Amino acid sequence: MNTLPQVSANPLAAQAAAPATGGRNALDLYLQSLAARVTGGISPIAMQLAFQDWWQHLAVAPGKRAELASAWWRMLAIPVPQADAGADSRFADSAWRAWPFAAYAQGFKQLEQFWSQATSGVPGVAPHHADVVAFTARQLLDMLSPSNYPWTNPEVMRAAQASGGRSLIDGALNWRKDLCRRLALPGAVVAEPVGASYTPGKEVAVTPGQVVYRNALIELILYAPQGEKVYREPVLLVPSWIMKYYILDLSPHNSLVRYLVQQGHTVLMISWCNPGAEARDMGMEDYLQRGLFAALDQVHALCGGAPVHGVGYCLGGTLLSIGAAAMDSGEHPAHGKLATLTLLAAQTDFSDPGELGLFIDDSELAFLDALMWDQGYLNGDQMSASFQLLHARDLVWSRMMREYLLGERSAPNDLMAWNADSTRLPFRMHSEYLHGLFLHNDLAEGRYLVAGKPVALSDIHTPLFVLGTERDHVSPWRSVYKIHLLCGAPFDFVLASGGHNAGVVSEPGHANRSYRIRPAHRSPNGYSSPDEWLGQSESIEGSWWPHWQQWLLRHSDRQRAAPPVVAPEQVLGRAPGSFVVQR
Structure with a gap:
């Protein structure tokens, strides 16, 4: 088995020649890493520049200041209608309609409206700076919501009275357990975190299969077929390495893997390693060559050279699109042939990545x-903190109110367990990903290099199925939709209800699931904007999985074949493998 790159124990010496830093001085990196530890990787300089841009332009906009002064006066003199506060889920309980809690809610909503007006529409402010200021103002206001404090929240007071104060005691104990778990030293015995009852191979990731290939970066899992005949074209699932692969193989009832196997497909899965500091110099090229291409080579050999249905989720979909562009260009080795390409909540154009x-x-x-250079990786807690910040109202403050003020704990489920099972990201890979894709948008603009040669998504000729999700805060669906502008291959676009995770895990029979498609008779010959597509689409109740599976069949050989045979010496273990349980 290949080993991960080894580096010197001295990070200053090791990084001196590492190209991912762009030649930055090691002393500068060291000092910035110290500051980044305190700020969690957030740049105070960027925040200062954003607010300086905002207030200096506001200072030379007397008309805007006059509007704000008038709005402030109206806020003090004219109450906001009751319906405005009631529409906020934080104030949905009927107790918020009674005095004095109605006044708290109304005053808070007025304050939100004022600051929304104050942080938007200031002439001359750079759009990015305006977004940062508005976002920061929302986060600070959410922290001050009367729903977050026991003496201004009627639900908390009612629960405390009904329980004789037990709810507040339970909340304090919940807070204490979480604090102890966060401060615990490695190896210390602490209370089980949420989702600990879901273990890969026991409660989740239980679809039968075998590990048939392993290198330093991936394990390749081949799932056991159901029946003596399968569709000739195998399905290779390429998950994001930001989290563990079993989002696509959760519990038996909502496992996409199990669903595909039951429909008669040969299914294989890439399981990424959970790298440590020793993998700091692994880059995007490693993930492409030793990850995707290595897996495709193995699938090609296992399945007798049959074309492969490639399926990529999130960042795995971005990688799959890069690989498909390289293969279809004819400028790179083939690594077999792709029958179709499915991109699930995956961005290829990062010019509008949302919040x-x-x-x-x-x-x-x-x-x-600097933070990653110091550690050698970005750990899961640091990454999940950024995602939580995007939806702090629901993921932070509402949860804290429920668990620490009402004394309630959310019942764990498989999706929560997966979400808590975070992974680390190598320094070089994550830096290249953020700089090359997010910041400079190299893939969409034809500058992304594979083996030293630029690749273009316009080279993709493989049929595409592209899925966006309506409430996606990681890959906004309008950003996912932009592949229309980059690739001329025939494809179907589907918009599923739900968010980045729940919209993909949308098994048949799940309540309140739907998806949108544009019927063929409404499809124009030319390009349609996202909003035009949305207006021409129709909503269909239920899961998008059967719709997608039928699309796969339309691009498959209807002649069934025997499942691939694996020699005993090639089997390296049973699914879910060893990489998925790495900590």
């Missing part, structure tokens, strides 16, 4: 690079 773009500019990436 994640708030954390992406030169200053922010300099601080994040």
Whole structure:
């Protein structure tokens, strides 16, 4: 088995020649890494520049200041209608309609409206800076919401009264357990975290299969077929390495892997390693060559050279599109043949990445690079903190109110367990990903290099199935849709209900699931904008999985074949393998 790159124990010496830092001085990196530890990788310089841009332009905009002064006066003199506060889920309980809690909610909503007006529409402010200021103002206001404090929240007071104060005691104990778990030293015995009852290979990731290939970066899992005949074209699933692969193989009832196997497909899965500091110099090229291409070579050999249905989720889909562009260009080795390409919530054009773009500019990436350089990787807690910040109202403050003020714990489920099972990202790979794709948009603009040669998505000729999800805060669906402008291959675009994870895990029979497609008779000959597509689409109740599986069949040989046979010496273990349980 290949081993991960080894580096010197001295990070200053090791990084001196590492190209991922762009030739930055090691002393500068060291000092910035110290600051980044305190700020969690957030650049105070970027924040200062954004707010300086905002207030200086506001200072020379007397008309805007006059509007704000008038709005402030109206806010003090004219109450906001009750319906405005009631529409906010934080104030949905009927107790918020009674005095004095109605006044708290109304005053808070007025304050939100004022600051929304104050941080938008200031002439001359750079759009990125305006977004940063508005986002920061929302986060600070969410922290001050009356729903977050026991003496201003009628639900908390009612629960405390009904339980004789037990709810507040339970909340304090919940807070204590979480604090102890966060501060615990490595190896210390602490209370089980949420989702600990879901273990890969026991409660989740239980679809039967075998590990048939392993290198330093991936394990390749071949799932056991159901029946003596399968569709000739295998399905290779390429998950994102930001989290563990079993988002696509959760519990038996909502496993995409199990569903595909039951439909008669040969299914294989890439399981990425969970790298440590020893992998700091592994880059995007490693993930392409030793990850995707190595897996495709193995699938090609196992399945007798049959074309492969490639399926990529999130960053795995971005990697798959890069690989497909390289293969279809004829300028790179073939690694077999792709029958189709399925991109699930995967961006290829990063010019409009949504609120994640708030954390992406030169200053922010300099601080994040310094933090990763110091550690050798970005750990899962640091990454998940950024995602939580994007939806702090639901993922932070509402959860804290429920668990620490009401004393309630959310019942764990498989998706929560997967979300808590984070991975690390090698320094070089993550730096190249953020700089090359997010910051400079190299893939969409034809500058992304594979083996030293630029690749273009316009070279892709393989039929595409592209899935966006309506409430995706990681890969906004309008950003996913931009592949229409980059690739001329025939493809279907589907918009599923839900968010980045729940919209993909959308098994048949799941309540309140739907998806949107544009019927063939409404499809124009030319390009349609995302909003035009949305207006021409129709909603279909249920899961998108059967719709997609039928699309796969339309691009498959209907003649069934025997499943691939694996020699005993090639079997390296049972699914889910060893990489998925790495900590």
